[in-house]
Amino acid sequence: xxxxxxxxxxxxxxxxxxxxxxxxxxxxxxxxxxxxxxxxxxxxxxxxxxxxxxxxxxxxxxxxxxxxxxxxxxxxxxxxxxxxxxxxxxxxxxxxxxxxxxxxxxxxxxxxxxxxxxxxxxxxxxxxxxxxxxxxxxxxxxxxxxxxxxxxxxxxxxxxxxxxxxxxxxxxxxxxxxxxxxxxxxxxxxxxxxxxxxxxxxxxxxxxxxxxxxxxxxxxxxxxxxxxxxxxxxxxxxxxxxxxxxxxxxxx
Amino acid sequence: xxxxxxxxxxxxxxxxxxxxxxxxxxxxxxxxxxxxxxxxxxxxxxxxxxxxxxxxxxxxxxxxxx
Numbered sequence: 001x002x003x004x005x006x007x008x009x010x011x012x013x014x015x016x017x018x019x020x021x022x023x024x025x026x027x028x029x030x031x032x033x034x035x036x037x038x039x040x041x042x043x044x045x046x047x048x049x050x051x052x053x054x055x056x057x058x059x060x061x062x063x064x065x066x067x068x069x070x071x072x073x074x075x076x077x078x079x080x081x082x083x084x085x086x087x088x089x090x091x092x093x094x095x096x097x098x099x100x101x102x103x104x105x106x107x108x109x110x111x112x113x114x115x116x117x118x119x120x121x122x123x124x125x126x127x128x129x130x131x132x133x134x135x136x137x138x139x140x141x142x143x144x145x146x147x148x149x150x151x152x153x154x155x156x157x158x159x160x161x162x163x164x165x166x167x168x169x170x171x172x173x174x175x176x177x178x179x180x181x182x183x184x185x186x187x188x189x190x191x192x193x194x195x196x197x198x199x200x201x202x203x204x205x206x207x208x209x210x211x212x213x214x215x216x217x218x219x220x221x222x223x224x225x226x227x228x229x230x231x232x233x234x235x236x237x238x239x240x241x242x243x244x245x246x247x248x249x250x251x252x
Numbered sequence: 253x254x255x256x257x258x259x260x261x262x263x264x265x266x267x268x269x270x271x272x273x274x275x276x277x278x279x280x281x282x283x284x285x286x287x288x289x290x291x292x293x294x295x296x297x298x299x300x301x302x303x304x305x306x307x308x309x310x311x312x313x314x315x316x317x318x
Contacts (some may be wrong), residue, residue, distance in 0.1 A: 040318040131317045151315040175314045233287040238294045
């Protein structure tokens with residue numbers, strides 16, 4: 001049963017048949033792990049906290065810098081030098097004291113990912129580098145946990161929802177080479193609203209998943225912020241993929 | 253025959269495969285996903301994927317920022 005304050009706080013969710021009281025209860029019982037609290041993780045965590053996802057774990061080892069403020073909407077000029085995870089946890093608790101937020105000031109790596117992912121119903125990859133993205137993908141497949149991975153650079157955004165129980169490909173199938181891109185946020189720039197749209201899209205997919213709506217698993221969706229076009233490409237599994245192919249395949 | 257690569261149209265000869273098209277265009281494929289008619293084609297299949305008239309190829313640059 002929702003209490004009186006929850007009925008008001010979540011009234012806009014409750015009014016929609018797509019969420020309603022049943023959906024709101026499901027959101028309140030869900031646990032999302034958000035890895036990275038930059039341009040993606042800020043809007044993603046804000047929408048999930050305000051929507052009443054009951055447990056949110058935030059992971060980031062980085063501190064806030066002046067150049068982050070162009071797109072990282074949870075932080076202000078007074079926060080420079082402070083921990084992103086702690087500051088985000090603080091802002092989100094003020095936004096919604098009704099939910100449980102755990103802020104971890106640590107770097108997601110091989111040693112801690114399995115333990116973090118094990119507790120979560122869904123993982124949002126909001127990181128800023130390929131190495132961590134491969135590790136998150138691998139760990140989610142090992143633990144059979146669904147993953148919504150997004151990324152952005154310049155005016156381009158990408159998002160893909162991966163479910164290890166489905167037969168589509170994984171992040172390793174999408175980009176099999178562990179090469180660093182020649183361009184990243186620090187040297188190529190990034191349009192604030194574009195990364196914001198991708199983060200909001202991750203939050204929306206999480207809400208849809210928690211409330212029982214089917215996601216478009218295994219489709220890479222790309223967004224062009226200049227033409228405002230979305231494009232959708234299906235990602236089949238690579239038979240030889242070391243993460244999801246061959247003997248590692250959970251489904252055919 | 254004609255194929256489309258992202259927004260551009262190209263005239264190519266019969267029996268061209270995806271691998272040949274990509275090298276003829278001088279595309280650095282180390283950080284790119286390649287899709288044909290809406291489906292991503294894995295690298296190991298590029299050579300045996302022969303192009304047909306009006307095929308649409310989409311190149312997606314790997315992006316990892318956030």
